[in-house]
Amino acid sequence: MAGQFEIEHSVRASVFLEQYRAQHGDDTHHYYSGFSSELEGVLMEGRYSRRVVKSFPHGEPDVVSLKQLLAAANVTLDDTLRQSGVTVYADLAYNNARCNLSLSCAFGVVPLSYRYRVSAVPDSGVRSFIHHSADANHLRD
Numbered sequence: 001m002a003g004q005f006e007i008e009h010s011v012r013a014s015v016f017l018e019q020y021r022a023q024h025g026d027d028t029h030h031y032y033s034g035f036s037s038e039l040e041g042v043l044m045e046g047r048y049s050r051r052v053v054k055s056f057p058h059g060e061p062d063v064v065s066l067k068q069l070l071a072a073a074n075v076t077l078d079d080t081l082r083q084s085g086v087t088v089y090a091d092l093a094y095n096n097a098r099c100n101l102s103l104s105c106a107f108g109v110v111p112l113s114y115r116y117r118v119s120a121v122p123d124s125g126v127r128s129f130i131h132h133s134a135d136a137n138h139l140r141d
Helices: 014-024 066-072 079-084 103-107 126-140
Strands: 004-007 010-012 033-035 040-045 052-056 062-065 088-095 113-120
Touching: 004 066, 040 066, 052 066, 062 066, 066 088, 066 113
Parallel strands: 040 113
Antiparallel strands: 004 062, 010 033, 040 052, 088 113
């Protein structure tokens, strides 16, 4: 699995989960808690895009390659980036309300899902930062 990451995460909205259990006595649906392997998810491009780079089906671990993460962040590794580096921001959000206009979700919540959004942090060359930090430390001496 060189160049790949396996990501695991979980969510639990305790107050809502306990209320749901008290009202329904049902513990089989994943409306308010779950592990990533029990939920469906997507890796999306950028902060405002709706483009899905990769889907993560129910029952499988989230395996993402570095190439996919960089593609989601709209980063192409040219020689400049290879030398200066890049900082990537990843946001993970859960959802149990969005339902793509299906009739079934008009009458309540839908099972949890999640999405990763990945974007490059502008002007954040890693080596540039390290170089500037080293210069600043040198000035203090």
